[in-house]
Amino acid sequence: MTRFILLGAPGAGKGTQAKTLATLRHIPHISTGDILREAVSQGTPLGVKAQGYMDRGELVPDQLVIDLIRERLSRPDAHIGWILDGFPRNVTQATFLDELLTEIDQVYDHAINFEVPDDVLVQRMLGRGRKDDTEEVIRRRLQVYREQTAPLIDFYSSRNKLATINGNSSVEEVTATLEQLV
Numbered sequence: 518m519t520r521f522i523l524l525g526a527p528g529a530g531k532g533t534q535a536k537t538l539a540t541l542r543h544i545p546h547i548s549t550g551d552i553l554r555e556a557v558s559q560g561t562p563l564g565v566k567a568q569g570y571m572d573r574g575e576l577v578p579d580q581l582v583i584d585l586i587r588e589r590l591s592r593p594d595a596h597i598g599w600i601l602d603g604f605p606r607n608v609t610q611a612t613f614l615d616e617l618l619t620e621i622d623q624v625y626d627h628a629i630n631f632e633v634p635d636d637v638l639v640q641r642m643l644g645r646g647r648k649d650d651t652e653e654v655i656r657r658r659l660q661v662y663r664e665q666t667a668p669l670i671d672f673y674s675s676r677n678k679l680a681t682i683n684g685n686s687s688v689e690e691v692t693a694t695l696e697q698l699v
Contacts, residue, residue: 519544519598519699520623522605522614524669525631526662527655528641529684530691534631535602537692542699544598545589552585553577563588583613590621601625608668627698628673631684631691635659 519542523531532548539546556564557571563585570577586604589595605611618624633641635656642655673679682694 518626519600520625521599521695521698522601522625522628522673523631524628524666524673525684526633526635526638526666527658528638529631529633530688531602531631533688534691534695535600537688538695538699539600541692541696542598544600545592545594546600546602547586547589547595547604549582549586549603552589553582556585579607579610579613582610583617586614587617587621590617590623605669607665608672611669611672625678627680628669628678629695629698630670630673630679630681632681633684637685 519538521538523535525531535546535548553564553567553571557568558564563581566581567577567585570581582604586601590599601614605614638659639652639655642650643652670679680698682691682698684691686694
């Protein structure tokens with residue numbers, strides 16, 4: 518079984534690697550953004566609650582996100598493994614996730630941190646050509662990410678569950694490194 522939590526700044530390649538590894542291992546790539554969009558589009562009770570927050574431009578509360586993750590990890594396809602992308606984003610969510618996994622009798626193999634220099638991340642995101650991706654906005658997003666994630670790195674490191682990989686390599690090299698962890 519493969520169960521990974523992917524950590525990394527915006528533009529670090531988590532989504533790309535999650536999709537690749539999920540395909541290679543025949544396990545679900547679980548993205549909180551995808552879960553929220555799916556729940557909202559299907560009009561599930563949790564989706565309706567989430568939509569209310571999103572319509573008001575507010576962050577979806579941790580407990581609601583945990584409930585969505587709980588529902589997703591309880592599906593049959595997730596019993597053989599999964600890759601979490603975009604969750605947890607802070608120590609509170611990581612603590613909730615540990616409690617949830619204990620509750621549903623699952624464990625994760627590693628939290629994998631993709632390390633990429635900020636200048637490379639900025640260039641990658643500027644290269645995407647999105648209107649809201651200005652260098653100033655990107656650098657602010659990276660600062661916020663570092664503030665929220667530094668404690669997560671310590672959280673997983675203290676549990677001997679952290680693996681750090683060089684995300685400043687080719688897609689193929691990063692995939693090969695991930696495969697070695699499996």
